[in-house]
Amino acid sequence: MNPNSFEKLEYPKAIQQLTSYAQTYPGRKLAEQLRPMTDIGVIKVRLAETSEARALIEKGSNVPLPSLEGMEEAMGLLGTGYIFSERQLEHVAKFIRSCGQLRRFMESKTAVAPTVAAYAASLHDLQELRSAIEGSIDRGRIVDEASPGLAGTRKKIRMADEKLRKRLESLLSRHGSILQERLIGQRNGRYVLPVKKEYRKRVPGIALDESASGQTVFVEPAEAAGLQAELASLRADESREELQVLAGLTETAERYAHELSVNVEAVGYYDFLFAKAKWALAVDGRNVELNETGKIELRGARHPFLAGKAVPLNVAVGGEYRSLLITGPNTGGKTVALKTIGLLTLMAQSGLLVPAEAGSELAVFRSVAADIGDGQSLDRSLSTFSSHLTNVIGILAEAGPDSLVLLDELATGTDPGEGVGLSIAVLEELHRRGAVVAATTHFNEIKEYARAAPGFRNARMAFDEETLRPLYRLEMGEAGNSYAFVIARKLGIGEDIIGRARAIAKSLKRGGAHAAIPGAAPPPAAPPATARANGRRSDRKPRRGTSRPASPSATKAAEADEPHAGDAAADRPLQAGDAVWIPSMRTSGIVYRLPDERGNLIVQVRKEKIKINRKRVNLYIEGKHLYPENYDMDIVFETVENRKKRKAMSKRHVEGVRIEKPPEDG
Known part of the structure; x- marks a missing residue:
């Protein structure tokens, strides 16, 4: 699969939207890493399970999916020697408890969603680990019963604390008159009395702190120091006992590291699966039939990012014809049609339900x-045509019978004649390789080619000629047009200009740009089945022109409008000025020099003179039908520069002026 094509078809945006529906870190990771698959069996399973998941949530089922809070951190610390805290162990216990709820929920859905429910069988119970944690920790605190040593130490702490408090209360009563307040405070975990500064020496002990104003000194009484030291020692014992409890619970969790990992993966996959189902509901996605024969038949398909604004698309390609040419006006939806075909194909191969009808x-x-x-690139100095060509080269490098190729706006960005020829040649090559092709164009020559060539079919985007609005509806089997004349007339262009434009367009189709110039003789446009004759002769002096190749389909269109010559005309000896067709080059030319003793003649083709044998050319149009009597053929064969030189030299000698002719030996 071509990542560049993914971007053009907006596949990354689809992944981004899918990921937004995932709730857990492994679910989001699965969504972000999703790519189209090529195994039809696996794809069918993925589509079926997504369809089941959609049906579950569509019926209102509230799936109890564990949140995995704290589990990413916990799974990363297991096996590293780190001792889990109370909070981290409670996250593990909560996860195990949630997995049990999910497993029971899925077991109850086996009848309606057998494939989806089956994944719950992989969830481990882990009751021993859960009981160990919940029996030792309650609301973030290790309980007394977590270990015998901890229970005994905490009992001693309570007794020592009570004894210390009684001693302090006695001191509080004795020294009440010299205290700032009658209360027992704490500094650095040790009990103190708030003594007025001037009476500091009346209370033996250590000053641990004083107030901001300096008027109060917080003194640890000497009479309580021994009891305070005993209590601190007991609290240190408590911390050691608690650490041993946490270490034991962490060791137990590490014994179940594999089972915990499996549960995390299973929950992540469920999250990913239901994210696909939720997005399917959002875009009204459904399951579709799959094949490996290249057949695409979409009914009521919609681009997922256009939501309710999209006009349903009906399109078929890849059956008896493997190449589809879509035509129609600009902004008429041609490109959207291509993107819909491409993106829905990528979605289906990714196991995502597609927005299309049954x-x-x-x-x-x-x-x-x-x-x-x-695809223009300013930093790489790529023109539109160069960019298209670069993409096409890459496409041709990998295209084959199992390829889908989508080409937008064939023949744009360069000379129309050459662009059309190159586009048709590319289409022919893709068809020869067996690729399924959908392409858009507005060139009549390509439309005609698709109409006539086996394995090709036309389709058009519908257009309302009254309102000048595209209907975004694809109509199969017919070629459309750009509606330029209709739009121009509606917008106020005069009827005389419209009429002239139609005449010019018809002339251009038949004989090239110079054929639209009044009085110019049309050059040969394509090889007729027999040589053309009775060509309309101009009464005006024609202007110099060049021959232009045409596609076979354009030839058929031209032949329908012009008379053909008889066999006698086709077999007569060639004369200078005759138009001939060169089958090997698929183009026409004008006879410049008659055949020599070996039968080689010189023919001018697109301003170049080539040597070719008489047997390799056919008479196309007799010169008398192209040029007036006594016509100066130098206008055809000589460059403007040489003719100016010749005219100047005929009047006088011009020093340093030479007329150079190109080689004529091909």
Whole structure:
């Protein structure tokens, strides 16, 4: 799969939306790493389970999915020698308890969602670990019963603390008159009395602190120091006992590290699965039939990012015809149609339900390649055409019978004639390789090619000529147009200009740009089945032009409008100025020099003169039908620069001026 094509088809955006529905860290990771698969069996299982999950939540089932709070940290610390805290162990116990709830819930759904429910069988019970934690820790504190030593130490602490308090209360009564307040305070974990500064020496002991004003000194009485030391020692014993409890619980958790890991993975997969189901509900996604024959048939399909604004798309390709040419006006939805085909294919192969109606079918491809958008790059100095061409080269490098190729706006960014020729050649090569192709274009030559070529089919985006609004509806089997004349008329362009534009367009289709110029003789546009004759002769002096190749489909269109010559005309000897067709080059040219003794003649093709044998050319149009009588053929064969030189030299000698002719030996 081509990552660049993923970007053009907005697959990363689909992954981003899917990830937003995941609640757990392993679920989000699975969503982020999701990529199209190529094993049709695995894909069918993934689609089926996603469909089951959607049905569960659509019926209102509230899946008790564990949150995995604190589990990412805990799983990372297991086996490192780190001793878990009370809070971390409580997260583990909560996770085990939630896994049990999920397992019981799924067991109750076996009848309606057998595939989804089956994953719960992998969840481990871990009751021993849960009981050990919950029997030792309650609301973040280790209970007395966690160990015999801890219970005994805490009993001693309570007794020592009570004895110390009684001693302090006695001192409080005795020294009440010299205290700032009649209360027992604490500093650094030790009990103190708040003595007025001027009476400091009347209370024996250690001054641990004083107030901000300096008027109060906090004194640890000497009479309580021994009891305080005893209590501190007991609290140290308590800490050691608590640490031993935590170490024991951590060791127990480490014995179940594998089972905990399996449970985390299972919960993560459930989270990922239900994230797919939730997104399917959001875009109204459904399961589709799959095949490995390249057949795509979408019914009522919608682009997932257009939501309710999308007009349902009905499209079929890959059956009896494997190449589909989509035509229609700009902003009419052609590109959206391509993106819908491509993105829905990638979604289905990723196990994601697609927004399409029942009866839809998609193929499994090993390669999905797209050239969509102009792709201009300022920093790489790539033009639109260069960018398209670079993409096409990459597509051709991997295209085969298990490839889906999506091409947007064929023949754009360069000379239309050459662009059309290159586009048709690329389409032919992709078809020869067996790839399934969907492409958009607004060039009539490519539309005609698709109409006539086996294995190709046209489709058009519907357009309302009254309101000048695209309908975003794909109509199969017919080629559309750009509606330029309709739009121009509606916007106020004069009817005389519209009429002239139609005439020019028709002339351009038949004979190239110079054919639209009044008085110019049209050059040969394509090889007729027999040589054309009775061509309309101009009464005006024609302007110099060049021959131009045309596709076979364009030839058929031109032949329908112009008369053909008889066999006698086709077999007569060639004369200078005759138009001939060169089958090996699939183009036409003008005879410049007649055949020599070996049968080689010189033909001018697109301003170049080539040598070719008479047997390799066919008479196309007789010169008398192209040029007026006594027409100066230098206009055709000579460059403007040479003709100017010749005219100047005919009047006088011009020093340093030479007329150079290109080589004529091909």
